[in-house]
Amino acid sequence: MIRRFLIIILVISLLGCATTKPYDFSKFNAAKPKSILIVPIVNRSVEVTAPDYCLSTITIPLAERGYYVFPVNMVKRLLEDDGLSDADLVHHASVEKLANLFGADAVLYVIINQWDAKYMVLSSQVTVDLSYVIKDGKTGDSLWEHNEKMVYVPQNQSTGNPIGDLIVMAVNAAVTKAAPNYIPLAREANNKAFAFKKGQGIPPGPYAIDK
Amino acid sequence: MKNTNYCIIAVTILMITGCAHTQYSWQNYDQKLYNHYKNPATYDQFVEDLKNIMEKGETSGKIPPGIYAEYGYALYEKGNFPEAIKYFKKEQDKWPESNVIMTKMINNAQKKTAQTGKQKESLKSNKSQVKEVAK
Numbered sequence: 009m010i011r012r013f014l015i016i017i018l019v020i021s022l023l024g025c026a027t028t029k030p031y032d033f034s035k036f037n038a039a040k041p042k043s044i045l046i047v048p049i050v051n052r053s054v055e056v057t058a059p060d061y062c063l064s065t066i067t068i069p070l071a072e073r074g075y076y077v078f079p080v081n082m083v084k085r086l087l088e089d090d091g092l093s094d095a096d097l098v099h100h101a102s103v104e105k106l107a108n109l110f111g112a113d114a115v116l117y118v119i120i121n122q123w124d125a126k127y128m129v130l131s132s133q134v135t136v137d138l139s140y141v142i143k144d145g146k147t148g149d150s151l152w153e154h155n156e157k158m159v160y161v162p163q164n165q166s167t168g169n170p171i172g173d174l175i176v177m178a179v180n181a182a183v184t185k186a187a188p189n190y191i192p193l194a195r196e197a198n199n200k201a202f203a204f205k206k207g208q209g210i211p212p213g214p215y216a217i218d219k
Numbered sequence: 220m221k222n223t224n225y226c227i228i229a230v231t232i233l234m235i236t237g238c239a240h241t242q243y244s245w246q247n248y249d250q251k252l253y254n255h256y257k258n259p260a261t262y263d264q265f266v267e268d269l270k271n272i273m274e275k276g277e278t279s280g281k282i283p284p285g286i287y288a289e290y291g292y293a294l295y296e297k298g299n300f301p302e303a304i305k306y307f308k309k310e311q312d313k314w315p316e317s318n319v320i321m322t323k324m325i326n327n328a329q330k331k332t333a334q335t336g337k338q339k340e341s342l343k344s345n346k347s348q349v350k351e352v353a354k
Contacts, residue, residue: 043316060256064249071284072241076316079285081252082292111319191253215284217242 033211036151039144041113042214043076047106048084048095053123058190059095062120062138065194069202070116073209074216078110107145114151117141122157125188130177134160136193140201142210152210156197243283246272266293284314288321300328300335 046066049059063080071077092098098106103115122137137157144151162180203209251272255265269290276282291306304325311321 057256061253064252064256067252067285068241068245068249068283071243076284076314078317078320079289079292081255082285082289085292085296109320111316113316195249215242 031152033152035144035149036142036211039114039146039149039151041075041142041145041151043078043111043113044070044142044213045078045083045107045110045112045115045145046070046080047098047115047117048087048093050095050099050117050119051123053120055123055190058120058123061191062118062123062194065191065198066116066118069195069198071215073202074213076213076215078112083110103143103145103148112145114145115143117143121155123190127181130174130181132162132181132188134188134190134193136190136197138194138197138201154201154209156201158193158197158200160193242281244272244276244279244281245283246275248272248283248286262293266290266297269293282313284317285310287313288317288324291324295324295328295331298331298335300332304328304332 046063049062051059063084067077067080087093087098092101099117099119107113107115117140119139120137121139122135125132125134135157138155140152140154140156141150142152143149201209246268248268251265251268255261269286273282273286273290276286287306287310291303291310294300294306295303307321307324307328310317311325
């Protein structure tokens with residue numbers, strides 16, 4: 009009896025832990041950024057092309073959330089001209105100085121933790137894992153932090169024929185291996201992170217239609 | 220089992236198309252930037268793409284932030300400073316948030332225009348000097 013009671017308490021306490029706390033947006037709302045500067049992306053994956061490819065996916069969801077987003081390619085080139093072509097260097101530079109240089113209210117830092125495709129003989133798996141931090145351009149304080157991990161496993165539709173299934177699976181794995189497509193995953197990660205829906209992601213910016 | 224698969228596909232399509240309503244006319248800007256990074260040799264194509272996005276955005280009145288500036292910067296890199304200034308000003312007028320950086324870019328472009336003007340003059344005077352020497 010006591011044992012049962014304890015189990016119930018344990019389950020309740022576990023459930024209590026599982027409910028996610030709503031994000032504390034008090035700092036974000038106090039800072040009320042109108043414009044966001046996306047700086048070059050730090051790469052912790054082994055894929056050298058990942059940062060540029062990933063950079064191309066950030067602007068749209070952020071602008072659609074209602075913020076003025078500085079043109080990413082121009083920003084990248086200007087930083088390169090200033091000797092800041094290394095993303096790590098940019099991420100370690102003073103937030104206030106960076107923001108000042110462009111007149112940005114806030115700066116978005118993105119880190120690629122994972123950007124890879126794993127191949128087994130008959131199946132494969134593509135993973136994109138990104139960390140986001142928005143910092144206040146005036147104080148350098150962190151206003152919002154988020155992590156998003158997307159995993160894609162190609163779905164193998166059964167043909168009803170076991171040998172046929174094996175062939176389909178092998179072909180799927182080979183296709184993924186030849187050209188793993190990270191972009192849809194990166195887009196989905198961004199959409200989920202910034203979110204178009206109410207009460208999710210970051211608060212809507214000044215140009216947001218749906219507030 | 221197959222029915223559930225169809226159901227999942229149908230719902231996914233509905234969700235995707237539901238999300239596709241955007242407030243700006245992007246014209247696959249992300250895909251075009253990606254193509255440019257994937258194959259930097261196609262820079263001219265990217266500039267042409269930016270021009271298309273800009274023109275379509277002007278027609279629909281839904282031009283996305285940053286497009287005027289990005290196009291202006293492409294012209295700036297090609298050395299067409301007077302035209303670059305034109306688009307930097309458009310960005311500045313449309314988006315007050317861009318004022319600081321656009322003011323800097325316009326100043327830079329003006330300086331470069333003056334420089335290229337001087338270079339042309341010095342080229343001319345060099346030529347006339349050469350002519351005089353030849354005489």
